[in-house]
Amino acid sequence: MNTQTDQSVITPEHVAIVGGGVIGCGWAVRSLAAGARVTVFDTDVATAERRLKQAIDIAWPSMEKRGLAATADNTAWRVTDDLADALAGADLVQENVPERTALKQHVLAEIDALVPKDVLIGSSTSGIKPSELAEQATRAPGRIVVAHPFNPVYLLPLVEIVGNTATDEATIEQARAHYRGLGMKPLVVRAEIEGHIADRLMEALWREALHLVNDGVATTEEIDAAVVYGAGLRWSLMGTFLTFHMAGGEQGMRHMLEQFGPALKLPWTKLEAPELTDTLIERVVAGCEHQAAGRTVAQLEDRRDAFLTDLLNLVERYWPESEGLAGRI
Amino acid sequence: MNTQTDQSVITPEHVAIVGGGVIGCGWAVRSLAAGARVTVFDTDVATAERRLKQAIDIAWPSMEKRGLAATADNTAWRVTDDLADALAGADLVQENVPERTALKQHVLAEIDALVPKDVLIGSSTSGIKPSELAEQATRAPGRIVVAHPFNPVYLLPLVEIVGNTATDEATIEQARAHYRGLGMKPLVVRAEIEGHIADRLMEALWREALHLVNDGVATTEEIDAAVVYGAGLRWSLMGTFLTFHMAGGEQGMRHMLEQFGPALKLPWTKLEAPELTDTLIERVVAGCEHQAAGRTVAQLEDRRDAFLTDLLNLVERYWPESEGLAGRI
Structure with missing residues (x-):
């Protein structure tokens, strides 16, 4: 590294x-x-x-x-x-x-x-x-x-x-x-791959979103609302890994992978997941512990909550209130 | 609808x-x-x-x-x-x-x-x-x-x-x-599907992120940084569809799909995209126009910029400055 x-x-x-x-x-x-x-x-x-x-x-x-x-x-x-x-x-x-x-x-x-x-x-x-x-x-x-x-x-x-x-x-x-x-x-980015890192992630979400529209499950505005009002608010402070590390409670990412790892293999989607090998588990857990930089999950929660409180107060001033979902959500 | x-x-x-x-x-x-x-x-x-x-x-x-x-x-x-x-x-x-x-x-x-x-x-x-x-x-x-x-x-x-x-x-x-x-x-959510909507989207991003770690392309913290400092900031105001609608300029989502639709078929990833049929294109374009609720892309840009400016000022107070990437980004 x-x-x-x-x-x-x-x-x-x-x-x-x-x-x-x-x-x-x-x-x-x-x-x-x-x-x-x-x-x-x-x-x-x-x-x-x-x-x-x-x-x-x-x-x-x-x-x-x-x-x-x-x-x-x-x-x-x-x-x-x-x-x-x-x-x-x-x-x-x-x-x-x-x-x-x-x-x-x-x-x-x-x-x-x-x-x-x-x-x-x-x-x-x-x-x-x-x-x-x-x-x-x-x-x-x-x-x-x-x-x-x-x-x-x-x-x-x-x-x-x-x-x-x-x-x-x-x-x-x-x-x-x-x-x-x-x-x-x-x-x-240390490796040359098409789409670098960020576009890979955005395209993955975009592909799944297109599947949902294609299958008639949800409209574009419903999908956007599911992003904005939920994970999107967290994503301006923390990425997926640190978010999931916190979802694992005191034991962090390791517990999270034990609990939700099997869901990766559920036939939810046409998007294929990698095998959750020991090597991959170690890499993800070590990465999250490095990121947490010695802070406990409770300390991370404190920071997250203070941030989200301010962000929610801010977002309400700009909220997409007149978008199609107005009055329905 | x-x-x-x-x-x-x-x-x-x-x-x-x-x-x-x-x-x-x-x-x-x-x-x-x-x-x-x-x-x-x-x-x-x-x-x-x-x-x-x-x-x-x-x-x-x-x-x-x-x-x-x-x-x-x-x-x-x-x-x-x-x-x-x-x-x-x-x-x-x-x-x-x-x-x-x-x-x-x-x-x-x-x-x-x-x-x-x-x-x-x-x-x-x-x-x-x-x-x-x-x-x-x-x-x-x-x-x-x-x-x-x-x-x-x-x-x-x-x-x-x-x-x-x-x-x-x-x-x-x-x-x-x-x-x-x-x-x-x-x-x-009008259809019963496993993972509802939001978890489908989060899992898609999560699978791609695990592929990147598994293939040795990036660490968890690099992937999280790619979310937080880029798309994540936008996602607390707008979902993928409205974001891409704006990326299409004056012609919105239709132009976006013409320009970047073919990228869905590039062999970037193991995650499979749906066929971009005329029906799917119409559904996505109509959805975005409904969401924009008559506002021009310039009007959407004004709102986005004002929001992002306030958000960046806010985020700097909470920025994950001591995470592993400190001093390297």
């Missing part, structure tokens, strides 16, 4: 954004709020300009409430259809062209040819492996990494970092420092 | 809790805060008493912050090992014995024999179908319904209500009114 605890933060001064869609504009807003200046490459300059103006209008009040960098300037940006012009002088490049492998490979190879070898190139791809992305780059392919954000990019802190086979540890550290500098939580 | 908009609320005056474990104690605290008096049946009176005292100590400050009923009295409870004594005079019975079908069937039949025919009997079962639960009840099996809560029961508002084949609409309405009276959001 990586025990690296380096917490260096380097805020890029100039971020080049390649592709000015929803994700590209999200990166631009986040970069501006962090005090960087921004150049955006897009083949359709007028549309990208309009889109970014709109994104800034919508997002800036939130960015002000979250806290702006001293040098933050929401006019410090321009859009160009000249790639070399967009990239010139940037100390971080973020690629957000449509999710087609051949297109991304081509664009990333072009960027690689144009920017100095020590400039990090992050790709927002949600599913493609980094080694595949870097295939056509010949100059310094190791600095082409996956840096997968979540929508809205200017607010959600998670960014999944995945290096390719040519990426060294120093580049990963550079990526960590740069994305921290943009106010993010960089999660380094 | 059910267009029922009845919002009647009936707060039970006396709730009988059968089984004084974590879930039973959660129901007791919620009932006390709503102003009801509580009797708890448990074969081990001393342990159940200790557990409930502890639950009240932990939870009451949160209940005070959430708002207590005028008649709320956190001493208005007692534990007994005499089932008839526990049930006498109750206007709502909540069963929370261990998740074994035969045991629940037996206990529910006993309760059915003891309480007047018009008293609702809710079972906290997380996975068993209500018709199976009511199999041995002979007196008024229709009033035995699934009423599945989420931990911590005293804070999370979701309760899934599922009737059995003998349950009439009036009983479902009675259940809605009673659980609303306990401050909850009753989601009526």
Whole structure:
């Protein structure tokens, strides 16, 4: 296990954004709020300009409430259809062209040819492996990494970092420092798999939800309500593992696996579960104990309850009261 | 589609809790805060008493912050090992014995024999179908319904209500009114399936998470971080469907399905997706449009951003900063 605890933060001064869609504009807003200046490459300059103006209008009040960098300037940006012009002088490049492998490979190879070898190139791809992305780059392919954000990019802190086979540890550290500098939580994924980690999880839930709709069991709004009013409230503080660790009571995850492990084999769903081997049990239990960091389940409960109380009071101000279920739940 | 908009609320005056474990104690605290008096049946009176005292100590400050009923009295409870004594005079019975079908069937039949025919009997079962639960009840099996809560029961508002084949609409309405009276959001599930809705979704995510640990891709804490810092923050306001509707931009879910539908067939995972038929597409798109209730994606974005800004400020006060990933993310 990586025990690296380096917490260096380097805020890029100039971020080049390649592709000015929803994700590209999200990166631009986040970069501006962090005090960087921004150049955006897009083949359709007028549309990208309009889109970014709109994104800034919508997002800036939130960015002000979250806290702006001293040098933050929401006019410090321009859009160009000249790639070399967009990239010139940037100390971080973020690629957000449509999710087609051949297109991304081509664009990333072009960027690689144009920017100095020590400039990090992050790709927002949600599913493609980094080694595949870097295939056509010949100059310094190791600095082409996956840096997968979540929508809205200017607010959600998670960014999944995945290096390719040519990426060294120093580049990963550079990526960590740069994305921290943009106010993010960089999660380094140690294996190249399609969908990285977060999209795997979201797709699993999405597949099951589609089965429920397909089988006529529930409507989309009922399924959404089942997420929002139940597990969703917990998931903004704790993931599945820590949640289940607490459900196991004093004995934590080990008891939970004994009690509910067999349910994995029930013929509930078309989604296949892995075999609950001793190795897997040990891995899950040890992981949860590490996460709990010596805290008892009661201590975890205290924190959870205080958080949920505040969250419920907050959520009620924004509750989807006028959605289809209004008056029925 | 059910267009029922009845919002009647009936707060039970006396709730009988059968089984004084974590879930039973959660129901007791919620009932006390709503102003009801509580009797708890448990074969081990001393342990159940200790557990409930502890639950009240932990939870009451949160209940005070959430708002207590005028008649709320956190001493208005007692534990007994005499089932008839526990049930006498109750206007709502909540069963929370261990998740074994035969045991629940037996206990529910006993309760059915003891309480007047018009008293609702809710079972906290997380996975068993209500018709199976009511199999041995002979007196008024229709009033035995699934009423599945989420931990911590005293804070999370979701309760899934599922009737059995003998349950009439009036009983479902009675259940809605009673659980609303306990401050909850009753989601009526129209089909009897194992795992109801919410646990199906949670299990899907859980299976994929176990695959990731099993394949050595990520640790439990990395997976939890991928939930908390990304999708989890959104899930306390919006479920998967509305989230993906917004990801589709101006055209919403239809565009989303065109763009990302094919990814469902990628060989990412062992979890099998349903065929994206025209019927399924229409059902999902219509569902999302109903949920959006005429609001544009931009309006949904405004609400989401304002919520996320407040939530991020809140979460930072509770962030799992000392968990294993501290210093590494």
